[in-house]
Structure formats: structure tokens, C-alpha cells
Amino acid sequence: MVNRQPIDAYAHDIDEEKQSSVSGGSAASTDKRYSALFSDYEDPNALRRLASRIKDHTLHHLDDYLEQAESSLKRNGCHVHFADTDDDARDAVLSILREREITRLTKSKSMASEEIHLNDHLIKNDIEVLESDLGEFIIQLDGDVPSHIVRPIIHKNRREIARTFQREGIADDYNDDPEAITRRARVHLREKYMEAEAVITGGNFISAESGRVVLVTNEGNSRFGMAPSRVHIALVGIEKLVPTDRDLAVFLNLLGRSATGQQLTVYTEFISGPKDDSQPSGPEEMHVVLMNNGRTDVLASNCREILRCIRCSACQNVCPVYRQASGHAYRSPYGGPVGAVLSPILFGDRFPELADLPKASSLCGACNEVCPVDIPLPDLLLRLRDKAKREHIPQPGDLPMAPFATLATSPAIWRTAMTMSKAMNHLPIEMAPVRPLQDWLGQRTLPEWRGGDFRKWLKKRQSD
Amino acid sequence: MPATTQRPAGKKVLLMATCLCDAFYDDVARATVEVLQHLGVEVGFPENQTCCGQPAFNSGDWKSSRKVARHTAEVFAGDLPVIVPSGSCAAMHFHGNRLQFEECPDGAVESLANRTWELIDFIVNGLGIREWPGRFEKPTRLAFHRSCHLRGTGSGEAITSLLSTIANAEVVPFGQAEQCCGFGGTFSVTFPHISGRMGSLKLDHILEQHPDLLVSGDMSCLMHLTGLAQVQGRPVPHKHAVQVLRDTLQA
Amino acid sequence: MSRDSILSKIRSALADVETKAEHPGFEDAAVVSRVRLGDGSPIAAFTRNFEAVHGRVMRHADPLVALLKEQGRTFGYCDPELMNPLGHALTAAGCTVETRYDRTRYDDYEFGITRATAAIAETGSLVLDDARTSDRLAALSPWIHVAVLREEEVHATLPEAIAGLGNSRNIIWVTGPSKTADVEGILIEGVHGPGEQIAFFLD
Numbered sequence: 026m027v028n029r030q031p032i033d034a035y036a037h038d039i040d041e042e043k044q045s046s047v048s049g050g051s052a053a054s055t056d057k058r059y060s061a062l063f064s065d066y067e068d069p070n071a072l073r074r075l076a077s078r079i080k081d082h083t084l085h086h087l088d089d090y091l092e093q094a095e096s097s098l099k100r101n102g103c104h105v106h107f108a109d110t111d112d113d114a115r116d117a118v119l120s121i122l123r124e125r126e127i128t129r130l131t132k133s134k135s136m137a138s139e140e141i142h143l144n145d146h147l148i149k150n151d152i153e154v155l156e157s158d159l160g161e162f163i164i165q166l167d168g169d170v171p172s173h174i175v176r177p178i179i180h181k182n183r184r185e186i187a188r189t190f191q192r193e194g195i196a197d198d199y200n201d202d203p204e205a206i207t208r209r210a211r212v213h214l215r216e217k218y219m220e221a222e223a224v225i226t227g228g229n230f231i232s233a234e235s236g237r238v239v240l241v242t243n244e245g246n247s248r249f250g251m252a253p254s255r256v257h258i259a260l261v262g263i264e265k266l267v268p269t270d271r272d273l274a275v276f277l278n279l280l281g282r283s284a285t286g287q288q289l290t291v292y293t294e295f296i297s298g299p300k301d302d303s304q305p306s307g308p309e310e311m312h313v314v315l316m317n318n319g320r321t322d323v324l325a326s327n328c329r330e331i332l333r334c335i336r337c338s339a340c341q342n343v344c345p346v347y348r349q350a351s352g353h354a355y356r357s358p359y360g361g362p363v364g365a366v367l368s369p370i371l372f373g374d375r376f377p378e379l380a381d382l383p384k385a386s387s388l389c390g391a392c393n394e395v396c397p398v399d400i401p402l403p404d405l406l407l408r409l410r411d412k413a414k415r416e417h418i419p420q421p422g423d424l425p426m427a428p429f430a431t432l433a434t435s436p437a438i439w440r441t442a443m444t445m446s447k448a449m450n451h452l453p454i455e456m457a458p459v460r461p462l463q464d465w466l467g468q469r470t471l472p473e474w475r476g477g478d479f480r481k482w483l484k485k486r487q488s489d
Numbered sequence: 490m491p492a493t494t495q496r497p498a499g500k501k502v503l504l505m506a507t508c509l510c511d512a513f514y515d516d517v518a519r520a521t522v523e524v525l526q527h528l529g530v531e532v533g534f535p536e537n538q539t540c541c542g543q544p545a546f547n548s549g550d551w552k553s554s555r556k557v558a559r560h561t562a563e564v565f566a567g568d569l570p571v572i573v574p575s576g577s578c579a580a581m582h583f584h585g586n587r588l589q590f591e592e593c594p595d596g597a598v599e600s601l602a603n604r605t606w607e608l609i610d611f612i613v614n615g616l617g618i619r620e621w622p623g624r625f626e627k628p629t630r631l632a633f634h635r636s637c638h639l640r641g642t643g644s645g646e647a648i649t650s651l652l653s654t655i656a657n658a659e660v661v662p663f664g665q666a667e668q669c670c671g672f673g674g675t676f677s678v679t680f681p682h683i684s685g686r687m688g689s690l691k692l693d694h695i696l697e698q699h700p701d702l703l704v705s706g707d708m709s710c711l712m713h714l715t716g717l718a719q720v721q722g723r724p725v726p727h728k729h730a731v732q733v734l735r736d737t738l739q740a
Numbered sequence: 741m742s743r744d745s746i747l748s749k750i751r752s753a754l755a756d757v758e759t760k761a762e763h764p765g766f767e768d769a770a771v772v773s774r775v776r777l778g779d780g781s782p783i784a785a786f787t788r789n790f791e792a793v794h795g796r797v798m799r800h801a802d803p804l805v806a807l808l809k810e811q812g813r814t815f816g817y818c819d820p821e822l823m824n825p826l827g828h829a830l831t832a833a834g835c836t837v838e839t840r841y842d843r844t845r846y847d848d849y850e851f852g853i854t855r856a857t858a859a860i861a862e863t864g865s866l867v868l869d870d871a872r873t874s875d876r877l878a879a880l881s882p883w884i885h886v887a888v889l890r891e892e893e894v895h896a897t898l899p900e901a902i903a904g905l906g907n908s909r910n911i912i913w914v915t916g917p918s919k920t921a922d923v924e925g926i927l928i929e930g931v932h933g934p935g936e937q938i939a940f941f942l943d
Binding site: 050053054066067071078081082086091095106109157158159183186203204206207210211219235243244249251252253263268270271274275277278287288290292293294295296297298299300303304305315321324325329 | 741749774776793863870874875877920924
């Protein structure tokens, strides 16, 4: 269809099973979030506002906190690497591995690594990388990309997964029982953990004060990946800092509840450097790669609030557009409202190509309502729409608004148009290209045009 | 969405009827005048009013929408409360305008933001009307669609609680009430598939409760929903909340 | 190079921020869930919250033996320091208990008994730290993990647990068995880590 926005086109063509997996899964997560927060707290919104203020404070002092984090991490015995660009980040990881002649590693889920396509880069350089989060493992087997921040395979059903396992030799036979799928992955992956020489993780938070890197998982995969490995590399975006350990109480309470309705994610790990000598299992070396990759551009923009994001996916889950279109429609690792704001500015050189994302919203505001750090997502979407317009990036189906503005600021003409437009004939049709309006009317009836009737009635009432 | 702080109330107001009522829903604007007058409120109607400018604002054409907003602010200049029978247009005044004028503050626009009320919010929280002496002839199930622009404002609670005090009225809950109906103004034009699906889902949830009447504080949502329902062969009786207030009084 | 470049980009990005946000500060009470804490003792709250995430609370060897036998998981590891209230009792009941975790047999251990440093009542979590955990793998690879602690080691709230984190290089809070809902949102326990998580209180 002409004039159709890419995300609408994607939603139109999406496989029905996939769409229903996505919408069912995200609606269930939305319900769990609501009951967890509202049964545990009298006023969860106060907690969200507190979290947002701590994040704003941190972002406004990010230079100081980054330096503080660096020295705390070093004090803990970590090697600290700064990576300004995606290239820098990939190089940093690769050279750590090369210097130690490491060729086999496992990786726990990390959005930062998705951003820079780290796996592809390492594999291209003859390093065996195995994703260990169950969902990411399946994504890797399928050569797919995750469609959700927390539940990467929300778009897949058990039958597809069972077929993948059979095809890839993870199992000899077809079994689509979720428990059997999980057991098979357990057996396969623990063998790989034990063989791996290094583990790559993300990081949910870093406390600048203590240099603790905080990692949360439900499956225990990062823990298992770390226990037998010599080297731990944590790839972390520079916006993940919090000032103090104490602040973590606010974010940990919100993260699990917002993501999956859990009071805490099962495994919440506080890592301050390589293992102690007395501990037999765990990395002897820890590297923290602090990655920028566009974050300072976001910080410089009028959408800097998006850097408060703690990647809980609550906005994705509640978003009616995401539910119809799935994460893949957003063409970046971040789907849903957070992706619609973040991607076009984080990947700034792709802005023209991604400028349609902020349009993919009815601006309903549900995302802001569920956001644990109270990001005003609809406002940011609107600012990006303004930016696209100012930069003259054309959008499919855009209605020319200048004629509308002229009409709406010419009251006499407006009144005439109202009364003269009975039956819609003279409705500022130049407002809309004909085709979208026809599409609109194909789905809906319009009420009868009664332009000017109220004004007439009111005049009469006032004169009576 | 932050509601405005101390807004003026009082028995003399200006009505912004909205372009939708101007074009299609004259009876909603009439009901607004009738109900406010019934409550002893003097209602002024500036003739030069047009639209709040939201279509251009949401499209990202802020140059155009600021032009419309300035016009509206001029038309409604003064210190009287401005009453809008639409949560969406009201929010444009006190939220959208603030966003688009962030970098070029405008005193008249800010003044309008500080004086704007969504209609039922004004009746309940501005005038202090907590009970409505209306009556349905027989038990009536009302499905109240809380439009998205009422999020974070006092209007949703105001409408639900006021409707609930009408004799024989029952406000029935329905599934996924926090979800948008899919209208979103120009969104419904540029995202026809998603908008239509969202509307159909909303209708599914509402109709599952077999309401006698679908009620909202925003005619734009109702136009979209009932227009879809009509084409889908499942028409649903509907009214703006203020029509319910007026009609139950007459009954 | 990246370091200076990032810092200077941050500084120029923030140049237009006229009033930098202050840290809001907060009282512990602002982040504590009173509902989860309840009116009873921290132990009661811990038990309730831990059981809600399918953890099991035990105080005697007998129910543990019964569970191991019922599940047919009778070969395991025990921190040597815990042999004396717990390991010997299991041996006496016919279980095979090793006190050295042999990494090459990671998949053979059916249970692992290690020391927990603390617990958190409010969230139903166990606190394991490197200084007290005899082997991280022993607390992770077996299907059943028994974390041993004393009642007086239970923190009431999450902020208290943070204040008490200490200096260990690695601390992990464990809130129930390892789990996933990746496949169609269906909860499955025992993904990579234990499928049974037990909190064992010493007298």
C-alpha cells in the first residue's frame, strides 16, 4: 500500500502466530508488572520518580561519576577500557582475547553487545562465541535477532524451537515440551561453560562509589559462565552508572518488578574484580569495557532522558504498537517505545533511515506510565518528530500541515469551511492525500458532517 | 502528564468546543453548554476559535502547530477558566503547548495552559460536584473508555466517580483498559493496519462486557471506535460523558 | 584516547544544563515494601517470600534426607566445614557426600551444600559470597543447592542487605531456583543453576 509507514507495513505482513506470541507474551508481562508493583508498594509512582531523579543527577554529573567509577574499578583490580565508538569496543574485546590467546567463550545476554554486533565480529576473527541465555542461545542457533529486551524469543513458539534443536543436533528427536527444551539446553550449555576460557557479560549497573558491577539474570547463566572461566569481560554502556551502592536499592526493586513482575531477578550478582585467591572458581582477570557508542550524542540531544533507561522492557510490553508489530519492526536491538526514541539518536548517522520510528506511536502514554525511571517517552517521540520535520526528512503518508495551520488561524474562513463542508466535500481535503483518507474510510464510517450547527444553536440560545 | 497546578475555577468560563464538535458532534458542545448552565455557570464562546493545533503538533510540524496555538491563546486571552469537552485537546493546551514552546516561551500560551480544564475535571474538581442527580430509567451498564490523554490527570477518576453516582448506572470494568483505542489522530491515517487492530481489540474487550452504552470524555476515540464497530457490523451505542449527564437529568 | 574523548564529549553535551539535578536522597523506608516485610519476624517474612519463589526452608537434616531420597539425588558435595552439622547426617542416612568439589565431575553432583552469608527477609533472597562459599560451582552445578546460614544472619530489608554487602569480591543474591520463561512465557525451573534452592537454618 502506498503511503504506509514501514512499521505499519511490517505489522500488516507479520505472521499471525508470531504476532499472537508477541502480543500475548507482552500483555502477560504487563499484568505481572502491575500486580507486583501495586501489591508491594502503596505508591509505586513515588519510587519511579525517585529513580528518575537519581538517574538525572547521575547523567548531569556523568563525567565525574565516570572518573570515579574508573578509579573504583581499578582499586578493585579490574582492567578498565574506554571505548568511544563501536569499533573501539569491538577492538577492545578482541585484543583482550587475542593477547591471552583465548578462542572459546560464552556470553550472557547483553544489549550493548547486540548494539555493536560483537558476536559477528568475534566469530569472523575465529573466536567461538556461545550465547548462554536460553533465548539468546536459540536466537544464535537460528541466525535470528532478538525481538525483545528481556525475552529475546518472545516471537517464537515451542514448535519452532523444538525444530531448531532437532535441526542443530542439540537433541536427536523432536520434543516441544518447554521443560524438555530447557533440560536439553542445560545439558548442552554446561558442557560449553566448562570448556570456555572467557566469559563476556553486560552490566546492569555500576556503582561509581564501590566499583561493583551488578549483573542480574534469572537463569544463572552469567554465574555459570564466570565460574570456570579465566577471564571476565563486562561490556557496559557509560550510562549504566549509579552514584552509590545505596542507590542500587531503588533500581533493583524496580528492575525485576518492571521487567517480569519479580521482586528481584533470581540472581543479582555484585562483582568487584577477579576472584579471591581462596575461591577455586571464578575469573582471575576482570575487564570492564566502558562503551560510549553514541551515548554522548544522546546526552547532547533534547532527548537525554532516554539515557535513564534500565532496559526493563516494560514500555515494550505495554506498547500497543509493539504488540502488533513485534520488535523486529524497529530494525535495531531496541524495540518498542525505548527503541523508537533511542535508536534514531544513538545510531545518529542512521537518523534519516530510522526517523520513521518515532512516528510509530499513537502517543498513548502507556509507556511513560510504566517506565521505572519515568522517561517521558511520548514527549521524546514528539521532539524527534519535530527534528525529522526540521531536517526535512520526508515520511510516508505525512499530511501537509501548513494549509491546515492557515485554515485554523483564519477564523472567518474556518467558519465558512465548517458550514460549507456538509458531506465532507470541502473538508480541507488538501490536508490529506486521497489514498490514506480512502483507507481510513474503508475501515470506518464517519459521522454525519454537521459543521457550524453548534454555533448556530448557540447564537439562537443566546438571543432567546 | 502533569496536570496544571492552581487553575482558576468559578462560575464564569470560556468554552473551547473543539474542531470535532464544530464539525461533527454539535450535540456534545450543546450538552456542555446545557450542563454548565444548569450548574449556574456563565459560558462564553469566543467566535474566532478553531482548533488546538494537535494534528500538526503530532505530525512534528511544530512551526504550523505553534502558529495555531498562538491563535488559540489569543482567542482565549484573559483570566477566565477555559473548558474543553475533550481530554485530548485540553492536554494539548496544558502539556503539548508547553513542550513545543519550551525553546520559545509565549506568555499567552502559558496563560492558556494554566487556565485549561477538561470539562468533567472542571465539574468535579473545579466546581466540587461529587454527585450527579441524574437517573437512567432502567439499570444501565456503562463502559467508560478512559482516553489516553486523561492519564495522569484528574479526569479519569472524576468521570468514573461522577457517572457512578447516577441512579441505575453501573460503570463496568473491562480488560486491558489501560490500552489505547488506536486513534491517535494522524496515526490512524499513517498506521491504518495497527490503528485498526488496536481499535478492534478495544472493541473486543468492551463488547465482552455487553455494555448498554460506551462513554468517553473524548469524541475522537469514540468516532474511531464506533466507526470501526459500524463497519464491522457490531455497532455500539455511545455518548460523551457530558451527554450522559444532561440526558439522565432530563429523564 | 577513547577515555579523554568520552569525557570531553560528556562535558560538552552537558554544557547547556543550567541547573544540574541534585541527588534526591531517600530514606530506606521509601524503597522498602512494607507488605513483603509484613508484621511478623524477619524469619517469617523470609520464609514467606522465599517459599513464594519456590525456595524451601529447612532446619533439620531429616526433611533434607527425605527430599534427596525422594528425588533419588543422593550423591553430592558438602563444604567440609558444614560436615558437622549436616554432611555427616546425610552420610549416616546413606548419601554419598564429598568434601572436595572435583570440577571434572561438575555434572555428577546432585546436591551441593555451601555456606550462605546472609539472607534478605523482604525479598526472600539468600546472600552467597566468595569469602564464605567454598566453591562457586558447588553452589551452582548441582540440581539441589542447600545454603546454610543462621537465623541471626537474616537482614530485614534490601537496603540493609546493601549496607551489609561487605568487601567480598563476588556476592550473589539468590532469590529462588534458577528459572526461565523464555519459551512461551512458561515458567521452567533449573535452567543452568539449581532447580531446587534450599535455605537451611542452623540452630
